[in-house]
Amino acid sequence: MAAPLPQRPRVVIVGCGFGGLEATRALARTDVDITLIDRTNHHLFQPLLYQVATAGLAAPAISAPIRHILRRQMQRGQLTVLLGDVTGIDAQRREVQLDDGACIRYDHLIVAAGATHSYFGRDEWARHAPGLKTLADAFELRNRVLKAFERAERYPEQREHWLTFAVIGAGPTGVEMAGTMAEIAHHTLHDEFRHIDSRQARVVLIEGADRVLGAFPPDLSRRAQEQLEKLGVEVRTGCRVTHIDAQGVTAQMQGQDAPYVLPARTVVWAAGVAASPLGQALQASTGVALDRAGRVVVEPDLSLAGHPEIQVIGDLAAAKSHPKRGEPTPVPGVSPGAKQMGRHAAANLVRRLRGEATRPFRYIDYGSLATIGRKAAVAQVDVPLIGNLRFSGYFAWVFWLFVHIYFLIGFRNRLMVLMDWGWAYWTFQRHARVVVEPPRHRTEEAP
Amino acid sequence: MAAPLPQRPRVVIVGCGFGGLEATRALARTDVDITLIDRTNHHLFQPLLYQVATAGLAAPAISAPIRHILRRQMQRGQLTVLLGDVTGIDAQRREVQLDDGACIRYDHLIVAAGATHSYFGRDEWARHAPGLKTLADAFELRNRVLKAFERAERYPEQREHWLTFAVIGAGPTGVEMAGTMAEIAHHTLHDEFRHIDSRQARVVLIEGADRVLGAFPPDLSRRAQEQLEKLGVEVRTGCRVTHIDAQGVTAQMQGQDAPYVLPARTVVWAAGVAASPLGQALQASTGVALDRAGRVVVEPDLSLAGHPEIQVIGDLAAAKSHPKRGEPTPVPGVSPGAKQMGRHAAANLVRRLRGEATRPFRYIDYGSLATIGRKAAVAQVDVPLIGNLRFSGYFAWVFWLFVHIYFLIGFRNRLMVLMDWGWAYWTFQRHARVVVEPPRHRTEEAP
Numbered sequence: 006m007a008a009p010l011p012q013r014p015r016v017v018i019v020g021c022g023f024g025g026l027e028a029t030r031a032l033a034r035t036d037v038d039i040t041l042i043d044r045t046n047h048h049l050f051q052p053l054l055y056q057v058a059t060a061g062l063a064a065p066a067i068s069a070p071i072r073h074i075l076r077r078q079m080q081r082g083q084l085t086v087l088l089g090d091v092t093g094i095d096a097q098r099r100e101v102q103l104d105d106g107a108c109i110r111y112d113h114l115i116v117a118a119g120a121t122h123s124y125f126g127r128d129e130w131a132r133h134a135p136g137l138k139t140l141a142d143a144f145e146l147r148n149r150v151l152k153a154f155e156r157a158e159r160y161p162e163q164r165e166h167w168l169t170f171a172v173i174g175a176g177p178t179g180v181e182m183a184g185t186m187a188e189i190a191h192h193t194l195h196d197e198f199r200h201i202d203s204r205q206a207r208v209v210l211i212e213g214a215d216r217v218l219g220a221f222p223p224d225l226s227r228r229a230q231e232q233l234e235k236l237g238v239e240v241r242t243g244c245r246v247t248h249i250d251a252q253g254v255t256a257q258m259q260g261q262d263a264p265y266v267l268p269a270r271t272v273v274w275a276a277g278v279a280a281s282p283l284g285q286a287l288q289a290s291t292g293v294a295l296d297r298a299g300r301v302v303v304e305p306d307l308s309l310a311g312h313p314e315i316q317v318i319g320d321l322a323a324a325k326s327h328p329k330r331g332e333p334t335p336v337p338g339v340s341p342g343a344k345q346m347g348r349h350a351a352a353n354l355v356r357r358l359r360g361e362a363t364r365p366f367r368y369i370d371y372g373s374l375a376t377i378g379r380k381a382a383v384a385q386v387d388v389p390l391i392g393n394l395r396f397s398g399y400f401a402w403v404f405w406l407f408v409h410i411y412f413l414i415g416f417r418n419r420l421m422v423l424m425d426w427g428w429a430y431w432t433f434q435r436h437a438r439v440v441v442e443p444p445r446h447r448t449e450e451a452p
Numbered sequence: 453m454a455a456p457l458p459q460r461p462r463v464v465i466v467g468c469g470f471g472g473l474e475a476t477r478a479l480a481r482t483d484v485d486i487t488l489i490d491r492t493n494h495h496l497f498q499p500l501l502y503q504v505a506t507a508g509l510a511a512p513a514i515s516a517p518i519r520h521i522l523r524r525q526m527q528r529g530q531l532t533v534l535l536g537d538v539t540g541i542d543a544q545r546r547e548v549q550l551d552d553g554a555c556i557r558y559d560h561l562i563v564a565a566g567a568t569h570s571y572f573g574r575d576e577w578a579r580h581a582p583g584l585k586t587l588a589d590a591f592e593l594r595n596r597v598l599k600a601f602e603r604a605e606r607y608p609e610q611r612e613h614w615l616t617f618a619v620i621g622a623g624p625t626g627v628e629m630a631g632t633m634a635e636i637a638h639h640t641l642h643d644e645f646r647h648i649d650s651r652q653a654r655v656v657l658i659e660g661a662d663r664v665l666g667a668f669p670p671d672l673s674r675r676a677q678e679q680l681e682k683l684g685v686e687v688r689t690g691c692r693v694t695h696i697d698a699q700g701v702t703a704q705m706q707g708q709d710a711p712y713v714l715p716a717r718t719v720v721w722a723a724g725v726a727a728s729p730l731g732q733a734l735q736a737s738t739g740v741a742l743d744r745a746g747r748v749v750v751e752p753d754l755s756l757a758g759h760p761e762i763q764v765i766g767d768l769a770a771a772k773s774h775p776k777r778g779e780p781t782p783v784p785g786v787s788p789g790a791k792q793m794g795r796h797a798a799a800n801l802v803r804r805l806r807g808e809a810t811r812p813f814r815y816i817d818y819g820s821l822a823t824i825g826r827k828a829a830v831a832q833v834d835v836p837l838i839g840n841l842r843f844s845g846y847f848a849w850v851f852w853l854f855v856h857i858y859f860l861i862g863f864r865n866r867l868m869v870l871m872d873w874g875w876a877y878w879t880f881q882r883h884a885r886v887v888v889e890p891p892r893h894r895t896e897e898a899p
Binding site for chain 1: 493494511515520532533534535552646647865884
C-alpha cells in the first residue's frame with residue numbers, strides 16, 4: 006500500500022491588491038498550495054483610479070482579471086482563486102471564514118486586505134462626499150461630476166451651486182482629482198453647453214494641514230500648489246472640515262473666527278483612510294494591537310506577535326522599515342511599499358518552511374511622485390550615487406506618465422492607456438464620459 | 453424702436469438613439485431652435501451592446517457623449533441638449549413634460565423614445581432574466597455571466613446549475629449573446645479555473661418559433677443554427693417559455709407533453725420588445741392608436757393623425773414603408789430603419805416650414821446582417837443590378853465586422869473597437885472582464 010502523499014503547506018492569501026498579488030507571484034516556485042481570496046474578480050491599478058473617476062480611462066484599462074494574470078500558477082496546480090468576502094479569521098483553528106459560511110484552513114496566512122475610507126466617525130458625510138477606492142466609487146464620482154454640469158445647464162438658478170466642486174484632502178488622490186476636474190471644466194467641456202460656461206466652475210481643494218502633499222518636501226508642496234492654481238484650482242490649506250451636507254461644506258480656517266462655507270453640490274472625499282475591518286477580526290482572534298487608523302501592529306518580520314504563521318502586509322499593516330543603520334521608520338502607504346511587503350512576506354514564509362530565521366522588513370524608497378494635471382506633476386527620486394533629485398512641471402509629468410505606464414499590469418493595458426492619453430492630450434477630450442445609472446435589478450446573490 | 457426678431461420655430465426631439473440623432477443632424481442647416489432631450493448623456497451604439505455584456509468591449513467604446521458629437525450645432529446656437537426624462541406630452545398645449553416638473557414648448561415634436569423589454573405580462577421574470585437595452589443592462593449581464601463561473605468554482609455541488617446558461621429568444625441579440633457566451637466558456641476561460649472545466653458549460657438558446665433569426669430567409673436561419681451548434685450552443689426551437697425563476701426555465705416543446713425543464717442559473721431575456729411608455733402618453737393626449745406592442749400607429753409621413761406637428765420615429769413607431777409600387781410593408785425594427793425615419797421626419801418638417809406637402813416614408817432595405825460568434829455570421833445584401841446576395845460563415849463575419857466599424861460613431865471609437873477586436877481575435881481574450889458591483893451610495897438626484 007502506497008503511503009499517502011505528504012500534503013503541501015496550505016497558504017491562504019486574503020486580498021489581491023499590490024501586496025497580495027506580489028506575494029502570490031513570489032511564491033510561484035515554492036511547493037505550497039495557495040488559495041487567493043478577493044472580493045472582486047480583478048486586480049485594480051489603484052494609482053490610476055482617479056482617471057476612471059474623471060472619465061479619462063475606461064474601467065477595463067486599469068483592471069486585470071485575477072484569474073487571467075495568474076493563470077500559469079493555476080495551470081501548474083499550485084493556486085486556487087476564489088471570489089469571496091472574508092468575514093472572520095480564527096487564528097486558533099487556523100481558519101479563514103467566508104461570507105457564505107465556508108471555512109478555509111491554512112498553515113500560513115497572509116492578510117493584505119487594504120484600506121477603506123474613514124470619515125473620522127462622521128459616516129453621515131459619506132453620501133454627500135464619496136471617496137475613491139474601488140471601481141464602483143470611481144463610477145459614482147464620474148456620474149456626479151458629469152451630471153453636475155448637466156444640472157447646471159438645466160437649472161440656471163442653481164448654477165453656482167452645481168458648478169462648485171470641493172475636494173477634501175490634498176494628498177495625492179485629492180490633488181489629482183482637483184487638477185483633473187479643473188481640466189474638465191476649463192478644457193474638455195468648455196464649448197459644449199449653451200446656458201452655462203463650464204469654465205466658470207470652481208474647484209476648491211480643502212486641506213487641514215498647512216500645505217498640499219504633506220508627504221513631500223515643503224518646496225515640492227509649494228510647486229504643487231502653484232501648478233494647481235495655474236490649472237484653476239482654488240487651494241485652501243489650514244482649513245478643517247466641520248460639516249458636510251447636500252448644501253456643501255463648512256470648514257474652520259486657521260486663525261479665523263467665522264466658519265468658511267462653500268456651497269458645493271459635488272464633494273469628493275480624499276481625506277481619511279481606515280484599515281480594513283479584518284484588522285479588528287485579527288485583534289479579536291489574536292489579541293494583536295491596532296493603531297489609531299485600525300492598522301495591525303506587526304513584528305519587524307511582518308508577522309503577528311505569537312503567530313508567526315500570520316503575516317499582515319500593505320495598507321492593513323502598521324509596519325516599520327528596519328534600515329541597516331538608524332531607527333525603524335514607518336512604511337508609507339504607497340504601492341511600492343505594499344509590493345515590497347508582499348515579496349518580503351513570501352520570502353519569510355519560504356524561510357520558515359526551510360526552518361530558517363525570518364528577516365525584518367526593510368523598505369527601499371525610490372522616491373515619490375504625484376501628478377497634478379495636464380503637464381503638471383512633482384517628483385523626488387533617489388538616484389544611487391547622485392542623490393535626491395527633485396523636479397516639477399512638464400518633465401515631472403512625463404516622468405510620472407512613463408513610470409505609471411511601465412507598472413501597469415499587462416502589455417495590452419499599457420498600450421491602451423498610452424493611446425488613451427495620447428488622444429486626450431492632443432484633443433483635450435476624455436473618452437469615457439459615460440454616465441451609467443446603477444442597474445434596476447440587483448445581481449442575484451449566491452444561495 | 454426695433455421690431456422684435458421673429459422667433460424661430462421650436463423643435464423638440466425626444467431621444468437620442470439612431471432616429472433622434474439622425475433627425476437632429478438632418479436639421480443642422482435649418483433655421484429652427486432644437487431642444488434634444490435624452491435620459492442619458494450618451495448616444496449608444498446598440499448593435500454592439502452585446503459585446504459590452506460579454507466583456508469584449510468597454511462601455512466608452514460604444515458610447516459617445518451627445519454634447520460632444522453635436523457640439524458644432526450647439527456652438528451655432530441652434531441646439532440645446534438636456535439630460536432629462538420625459539414623463540408626459542400635452543398635444544393641446546404643445547408641451548413636453550419633464551420629470552422635474554419643467555415643461556418645454558414646441559412647435560414641432562419628434563418623438564424617438566425607442567423600446568424597452570417586454571415580458572409579455574410576466575414582469576416577475578425580469579429579476580431572473582434581465583434583458584439588454586442599456587449600458588446598465590449590459591453591466592448587469594456581464595456581472596451575472598462572469599460571476600456564474602466564479603460560483604461554479606466555489607460551489608462544486610451546484611456546478612451544473614451555475615454552468616447552465618439560457619438565452620431566450622433567437623433574434624439577432626439572442627443569437628449574438630448565445631454565440632459569444634459559448635466562446636467565453638470554450639475559449640476565454642477554459643484554462644483559468646481549478647475545480648471546474650469551463651468548457652462543460654451549456655449554453656441553450658430557446659426560441660418559440662420553429663427557426664432562429666426569423667426575420668431572415670429560411671436557408672440563412674439554417675446556416676445560423678449550424679454555426680451556433682458548431683460554437684457549442686444547444687438550439688431549442690419550437691420551445692415556448694412558460695416559467696422562469698431562480699431555479700431556471702420551464703418551457704413547452706412543440707409536440708411534446710412533458711414540460712422542458714432547464715436548470716439554468718443565468719438567463720438572458722432577448723425575446724420581447726415593447727415600445728416606450730411615451731406611446732401611451734401620446735395616445736392619452738391625441739387619441740392615436742397603438743399596436744399590440746404599444747407602438748404608435750403613424751400616418752404615411754410619420755406624423756400623427758390630426759397632429760401633423762408631431763412625428764414618431766424609430767422603435768416607438770408602427771410605421772409602414774410606402775414603396776413606389778405595391779402594398780405598404782412594415783418597417784423592421786433595425787437601426788437603418790430608425791436612421792432613415794429620422795432623416796425623413798426632418799425632411800418633412802422642413803417641407804411643412806416651407807408650406808409644402810409632406811411625403812410618405814419609404815424604407816430602403818440594404819439587407820440584413822447578424823453575427824453569431826467567432827468567424828460566424830449570416831448576411832443577405834441587396835446589391836443594385838446584381839440582386840439579392842446571401843452568404844454566411846467567415847466571409848459574412850468579416851463583412852459584418854467592417855459594416856459595424858464603419859457605422860460606429862466617431863473616429864476614435866472605430867479605432868479602439870478595431871484594436872479590441874484584433875486583440876480578442878488573436879488572443880481569445882476579452883479585456884473587459886471586470887465585475888463592478890453597484891455603488892453603495894446612490895447618486896444624489898436633483899432637487
